[in-house]
Amino acid sequence: MATKTPITVAYGDGIGPEIMEATLRILAEAGAQLDIERIEIGEKVYLAGNPAGIEPGAFDSLRRTKVFLKAPITTPQGGGYKSLNVTVRKTFGLYANVRPCVSYHPFVETKHPVMDVVIVRENEEDVYGGIEYRQTGQVTQCLKLISRPGTEKIVRYAFEYARRNGRKKVTCFTKDNIMKITDGLFHKVFDEIASEYADIENEHWIVDIGAAKLSDTPENFDVVVLPNLYGDVLSDVAAQIAGSVGLAGSANIGESIAMFEAIHGSAPRRAGQNLANPSGLFLGAVMMLVHLGQTEVAERAHNAWLRTMEDGVHTYDIYKEGVSREKVGTREFAEAVVARLGRRPETLKAVSYKAGGGEAAFATRMAREAAAAAKELTGVDVYLDWKDGSAEQLGGAMENLAGDGLHISSIANRGVKVWPGGAAETFCSDHWRCRFRSESGGRVTHAQVASLLARAAEAGFDFIKTENLYDFDGQPGYSHAQE
Amino acid sequence: MATKTPITVAYGDGIGPEIMEATLRILAEAGAQLDIERIEIGEKVYLAGNPAGIEPGAFDSLRRTKVFLKAPITTPQGGGYKSLNVTVRKTFGLYANVRPCVSYHPFVETKHPVMDVVIVRENEEDVYGGIEYRQTGQVTQCLKLISRPGTEKIVRYAFEYARRNGRKKVTCFTKDNIMKITDGLFHKVFDEIASEYADIENEHWIVDIGAAKLSDTPENFDVVVLPNLYGDVLSDVAAQIAGSVGLAGSANIGESIAMFEAIHGSAPRRAGQNLANPSGLFLGAVMMLVHLGQTEVAERAHNAWLRTMEDGVHTYDIYKEGVSREKVGTREFAEAVVARLGRRPETLKAVSYKAGGGEAAFATRMAREAAAAAKELTGVDVYLDWKDGSAEQLGGAMENLAGDGLHISSIANRGVKVWPGGAAETFCSDHWRCRFRSESGGRVTHAQVASLLARAAEAGFDFIKTENLYDFDGQPGYSHAQE
Numbered sequence: 009m010a011t012k013t014p015i016t017v018a019y020g021d022g023i024g025p026e027i028m029e030a031t032l033r034i035l036a037e038a039g040a041q042l043d044i045e046r047i048e049i050g051e052k053v054y055l056a057g058n059p060a061g062i063e064p065g066a067f068d069s070l071r072r073t074k075v076f077l078k079a080p081i082t083t084p085q086g087g088g089y090k091s092l093n094v095t096v097r098k099t100f101g102l103y104a105n106v107r108p109c110v111s112y113h114p115f116v117e118t119k120h121p122v123m124d125v126v127i128v129r130e131n132e133e134d135v136y137g138g139i140e141y142r143q144t145g146q147v148t149q150c151l152k153l154i155s156r157p158g159t160e161k162i163v164r165y166a167f168e169y170a171r172r173n174g175r176k177k178v179t180c181f182t183k184d185n186i187m188k189i190t191d192g193l194f195h196k197v198f199d200e201i202a203s204e205y206a207d208i209e210n211e212h213w214i215v216d217i218g219a220a221k222l223s224d225t226p227e228n229f230d231v232v233v234l235p236n237l238y239g240d241v242l243s244d245v246a247a248q249i250a251g252s253v254g255l256a257g258s259a260n261i262g263e264s265i266a267m268f269e270a271i272h273g274s275a276p277r278r279a280g281q282n283l284a285n286p287s288g289l290f291l292g293a294v295m296m297l298v299h300l301g302q303t304e305v306a307e308r309a310h311n312a313w314l315r316t317m318e319d320g321v322h323t324y325d326i327y328k329e330g331v332s333r334e335k336v337g338t339r340e341f342a343e344a345v346v347a348r349l350g351r352r353p354e355t356l357k358a359v360s361y362k363a364g365g366g367e368a369a370f371a372t373r374m375a376r377e378a379a380a381a382a383k384e385l386t387g388v389d390v391y392l393d394w395k396d397g398s399a400e401q402l403g404g405a406m407e408n409l410a411g412d413g414l415h416i417s418s419i420a421n422r423g424v425k426v427w428p429g430g431a432a433e434t435f436c437s438d439h440w441r442c443r444f445r446s447e448s449g450g451r452v453t454h455a456q457v458a459s460l461l462a463r464a465a466e467a468g469f470d471f472i473k474t475e476n477l478y479d480f481d482g483q484p485g486y487s488h489a490q491e
Numbered sequence: 492m493a494t495k496t497p498i499t500v501a502y503g504d505g506i507g508p509e510i511m512e513a514t515l516r517i518l519a520e521a522g523a524q525l526d527i528e529r530i531e532i533g534e535k536v537y538l539a540g541n542p543a544g545i546e547p548g549a550f551d552s553l554r555r556t557k558v559f560l561k562a563p564i565t566t567p568q569g570g571g572y573k574s575l576n577v578t579v580r581k582t583f584g585l586y587a588n589v590r591p592c593v594s595y596h597p598f599v600e601t602k603h604p605v606m607d608v609v610i611v612r613e614n615e616e617d618v619y620g621g622i623e624y625r626q627t628g629q630v631t632q633c634l635k636l637i638s639r640p641g642t643e644k645i646v647r648y649a650f651e652y653a654r655r656n657g658r659k660k661v662t663c664f665t666k667d668n669i670m671k672i673t674d675g676l677f678h679k680v681f682d683e684i685a686s687e688y689a690d691i692e693n694e695h696w697i698v699d700i701g702a703a704k705l706s707d708t709p710e711n712f713d714v715v716v717l718p719n720l721y722g723d724v725l726s727d728v729a730a731q732i733a734g735s736v737g738l739a740g741s742a743n744i745g746e747s748i749a750m751f752e753a754i755h756g757s758a759p760r761r762a763g764q765n766l767a768n769p770s771g772l773f774l775g776a777v778m779m780l781v782h783l784g785q786t787e788v789a790e791r792a793h794n795a796w797l798r799t800m801e802d803g804v805h806t807y808d809i810y811k812e813g814v815s816r817e818k819v820g821t822r823e824f825a826e827a828v829v830a831r832l833g834r835r836p837e838t839l840k841a842v843s844y845k846a847g848g849g850e851a852a853f854a855t856r857m858a859r860e861a862a863a864a865a866k867e868l869t870g871v872d873v874y875l876d877w878k879d880g881s882a883e884q885l886g887g888a889m890e891n892l893a894g895d896g897l898h899i900s901s902i903a904n905r906g907v908k909v910w911p912g913g914a915a916e917t918f919c920s921d922h923w924r925c926r927f928r929s930e931s932g933g934r935v936t937h938a939q940v941a942s943l944l945a946r947a948a949e950a951g952f953d954f955i956k957t958e959n960l961y962d963f964d965g966q967p968g969y970s971h972a973q974e
Binding site (some may be wrong): 156193217221 | 571581582583584586602603615616618619620622623624625626628629630631632633634635636637638639640641651666669670671672673674676698699700702703704706707720721723724725726727728730731732736745746747748800864866876903905906909914916917920922924935936938940941942944945947948949952953954955956957958959960961963968969970972
């Protein structure tokens with residue numbers, strides 16, 4: 009512990025500098041061994057012409073220290089600015105967002121007195137690639153991507169987190185009753201990896217019911233692992249119902265680099281008044297200490313903070329007459345925590361961090377490679393922008409376009425089969441999916457797909473996109489339209 | 492009111508028949524003028540070989556009456572069965588799912604004593620087309636579709652609902668800070684239509700924050716309109732935190748046909764014991780009466796039910812010592828409501844339904860057509876299944892593939908730009924997006940796209956999908972990769 013560990017620190021905007029100073033003050037007094045490299049991020053850096061709010065040179069510091077403690081920033085008004093968090097997350101592959109949501113009843117008001125949930129959110133995939141297309145007058149499209157290696161990483165992270173933190177259960181939410189291929193993959197990988205952790209209970213809920221249970225009876229959950237979008241929504245729900253978003257920190261974990269922060273924003277209107285609650289950033293910093301293996305310091309600091317909460321020494325945001333005892337500013341709050349270093353909470357549960365329980369130990373563990381499956385091209389979906397008639401008429405036109413070993417097998421609109429057959433009541437947009445298959449029922453070549461498109465171009469059809477149909481090990485790798 | 496209105500009724504499975512009998516008994520005593528056509532749906536129908544659990548002939552009844560009161564069903568275990576609800580919804584274009592979530596404090600236990608939220612969920616689009624593809628060993632894909640006419644219909648429905656039901660505010664949730672094209676369209680259409688309803692307040696929240704607020708302080712919401720997936724999750728959250736999913740009904744509204752039901756399932760273990768709470772189906776039936784214009788009957792029945800709740804006459808599921816007064820079975824509960832017809836609640840707020848406030852009046856109103864935009868093809872994204880090297884190597888290979896007026900402008904992996912440039916830490920899956928554009932910067936033809944694919948086929952590349960890049964009125968209709 010005598011050697012100082014280099015970390016990169018950014019003070020950010022708004023209340024950022026104050027809560028960072030308070031946080032670093034507690035950490036130093038608690039005995040953290042940190043060698044701080046300071047970088048600039050945020051509003052000034054955006055306005056100086058860096059579209060992601062971070063200077064190119066700052067990335068060098070992150071690559072060197074591999075640990076980033078970040079205060080909230082302000083993104084300037086107006087277009088053209090990119091999210092700093094998204095940039096850092098994507099550049100460094102920070103695949104796991106970890107957010108403990110704890111209630112501190114009866115010291116902080118909450119409708120859920122017993123709540124200690126850790127949300128582990130996949131952070132790179134799903135609809136957050138932001139891969140979007142408008143290809144017809146009426147219809148827009150976003151791609152949701154779920155990969156096996158991405159899912160393996162996040163699910164394994166959740167179980168390792170549970171094991172290292174003495175957690176009993178990992179719950180997974182998906183919507184695989186509808187999205188059998190994408191969410192189905194997430195659920196399948198969850199089951200596979202869960203079977204390697206016999207010491208940890210596991211369960212899966214469909215996300216609608218799961219979300220309802222989580223928001224009503226969070227005491228029934230422990231660690232919850234989620235695809236990106238569900239995780240985004242439900243981590244905010246969990247933090248909110250625990251009592252205050254002002255008290256939550258989070259970690260963004262990658263294979264080589266990790267970032268720690270508060271979940272709240274820079275609150276410019278509270279800036280510079282010694283008002284802000286530093287607890288969110290402080291609890292993020294505690295996660296950082298555990299990550300760095302400085303577990304004794306983390307435990308000492310965290311327990312002193314819990315004791316401060318319990319003693320009713322509260323900043324304005326959680327101060328409540330009759331519950332709180334003393335309303336303090338940012339600096340005084342930090343001093344109150346410092347004064348309690350070495351003490352533990354009496355009513356709230358004290359924390360205990362095991363030595364060697366750092367994240368780094370497994371962060372570089374490679375995801376398993378998917379078993380190679382035999383892949384065969386068996387058809388193609390050609391999507392058209394078309395508004396010249398009925399499904400029946402389009403069916404006829406596509407029959408003319410077929411040939412060269414391909415035939416048209418069905419047409420769907422917004423996922424509903426409309427040809428052959430179809431119901432008169434089905435609303436048809438200008439976005440049509442025409443499914444072509446091998447006439448012989450066998451394999452299709454890429455050259456056949458290219459020729460089909462050449463014929464479509466010649467016939468004047470506006471084909472807007474294609475999706476190849478593959479079998480993997482003889483099983484169709486695509487959905488069928490609802491009939 | 493003397494003429495009976497034909498409706499289609501299905502008694503369903505499990506507790507279905509009991510709660511349907513109880514519901515129809517109250518309706519009849521309240522003076523509902525209904526001419527009931529009974530159809531069979533559910534377990535027996537599935538097992539008789541109908542994959543969606545409904546006989547083909549039953550659709551004729553629905554087409555004739557245009558109104559469907561449906562008890563819950565049991566879907567048999569095992570694969571190959573399709574969701575009956577999804578089938579009916581898709582076949583008849585039931586675009587709006589409407590779910591009032593009301594708390595009945597202090598008579599039914601809830602953490603949210605003041606809650607009266609109506610969730611209006613888009614019911615046809617988003618990821619629920621179930622349009623999915625696995626095209627590489629590692630990556631699976633689902634298409635999220637949001638259309639302008641689909642969005643106009645649901646948003647207009649929400650505002651009309653608000654106006655006809657004396658509601659003050661409509662709130663919209665999207666994630667348009669990330670999904671600027673799809674969720675951006677939903678938000679834009681919301682703003683457009685909101686401007687036509689000056690008498691109704693409107694607001695928009697990013698779905699993560701919105702969901703957190705809704706689950707913590709539902710008293711701040713009134714009508715909430717949502718894309719399908721957010722609506723699916725948050726309608727369950729809202730129903731749950733209101734107190735009991737056993738007390739919620741819902742409507743599925745199409746342009747010509749509507750379906751009314753309870754939101755809970757068939758609870759086979761409670762079946763046949765005169766135990767089940769018929770309230771969910773009953774409240775669905777009240778929505779049906781309003782839809783049919785039998786508003787006086789709806790008001791009379793609903794207020795008698797509220798009085799019954801208030802009088803503490805409760806079925807087992809909501810019975811609570813000290814709050815409830817009498818524990819009753821399904822039939823006795825119905826009789827208790829019947830006995831209170833003509834009475835109104837004293838503590839809870841009585842309902843009032845305006846004559847002529849039916850849904851039918853605007854259900855057939857056409858969505859506005861999008862203003863036709865000038866559309867120009869300016870490039871194509873070709874997606875490859877490729878695992879033969881680095882982004883740099885792929886860039887070189889794609890430069891060889893270009894020509895014929897096209898050049899390769901960038902390569903991305905899971906939405907992150909990896910060529911030219913790119914960070915060493917970015918994890919690359921086997922799913923690559925290669926963006927080709929016109930060499931001259933101008934228009935691209937469909938024939939050029941087909942030729943490019945022919946060259947890719949010849950060179951042995953496994954192109955798995957394509958997405959054309961269009962400008963609409965000079966503005967790009969596609970997203971840029973995160974750099």
